[in-house]
Amino acid sequence: MVTAKKEKMDQIFDKFTQKNSIKEGVLLIEDTKGTYSYQNSYGGKELDSPLLMASITKLFTTTCILILKEEGKLKLTDPLSLYLDDKVLKGIHIYKNKDYSPQLTIEHLLFQTSGLPDAFVEGKENLTERVLREDFAYTLEENIASVKRLKPHFEPGKKRKAYYSDINFDLLGQIIMKKTDLSLAQAYHQYIISPLGLTHTYLPESAKDRVPSIYYKNQLIERPKFIISSGASGGAITTARELMVFLKGFFGGKLFDNSVFKQLSHYNSLQLSMTPIAYGGGFMQISLEGITTLFRGKGELLGHSGTTGSFAFYYPREDMFFVGDLNQMSNPSLPVKMVMQLAMGIKS
Secondary structure, X not given: OHHHHHHHHHHHHHHHHOOOOOOOEEEEEEEOOOOXXXXXXXXXXXXXXXXXXXXXXXXXXXXXXXXXXXXXXXXXOOEXXXXXXXXHHOOOOEEOOEEOHHHOEHHHHHOOXXXXXXXXXXXXXXXXXXXXXXXXXXXXXXXXHHHHOOOOOOOOOOXXXXXXXHHHHHHHHXXXXXXXXXXXXXXXXXXXXXXXXXXXXXXXXXXXXXXXXXXXXXXXXXXXXXXXXXXXXXXXXXXXXXXXXXXXXXXHOOOOOHHHHHHHOOXXXXXXXXXXXXXXXXXXXXXXXXXXXXXXXOOEEEEEEOOOOEEEEEEHHHOEEEEEEOOOOOOOOHHHHHHHHHHHHHOO
8 A cells, every 4th residue: 555655656746847847856745743754856856955935934924923923912803003114004005096004904914815916926027027037136115115006906805805915924024023023034933943943944134045046947047135035925945854844833733822723714715827726824725626626636735835836735634744846936836736636646
């Protein structure tokens, strides 16, 4: 049985890493206790090779917010005006000629239900288009200014509506720093990295910090300034081995009381371009039971993926964790598709 399961995992991993666009990859699968462990690698990427977490960093940001909530330092229903300057918020959410900025809450950011647009992919000069041409640094103020030039997609908290936007987590990062009097890197270290004993995980803050290279199609590009600027929404660095430790800690109650998931497990489908992903309170949810899998799957995946090919998902039905990286920016849906197939292939 074990051999058959390994052969199935090998087959799926090979299928994805043999695509022309994939130059390297790493995969680690474990259950909670570590009694089952599978690993595979391709193109020189190993379990201890540095990888860019990209949007998996949002799980770090979520962790800090949940710990601060647990410590009584904030509430998810708190308006952003309690933590952010008026000059930051004023005019950030004007929808159909009404300013909803004062109504924005921490919960809206965490659940991606603010309706705020995403300067990373929207607009004529969006950040994705620019970062493919050059490396550059940007400030939160510049990002907010870009968001204010775009149109929100709906009023905050509109029923059954969610829209994935990095600015939501960039603002959460500001709240974390405000409530802790720490830099974001220090907060990550205090609340996550140190408690879990991670030694190769960090949020880069300067040119002296190593930032892994990223593939875009056949081109290997260096974007350290951009990654450092990404902060709370996508800037952290780790390894597959340490990402596994974090993911188990996140869902296993080692970082915060995981009974909070009862409050966080309310999911709304994201914009059509991100199908089949829905979003809960700070993490993605992917159903394996819908049309995407032709109704062949069971259960759901919980976690996050990144636009550079990184992935970190928990499959509660089979108590399996999947982490790794395909390091390819041109097709961010690939890791999601691979983990979905792995989950369906590993079921008992």
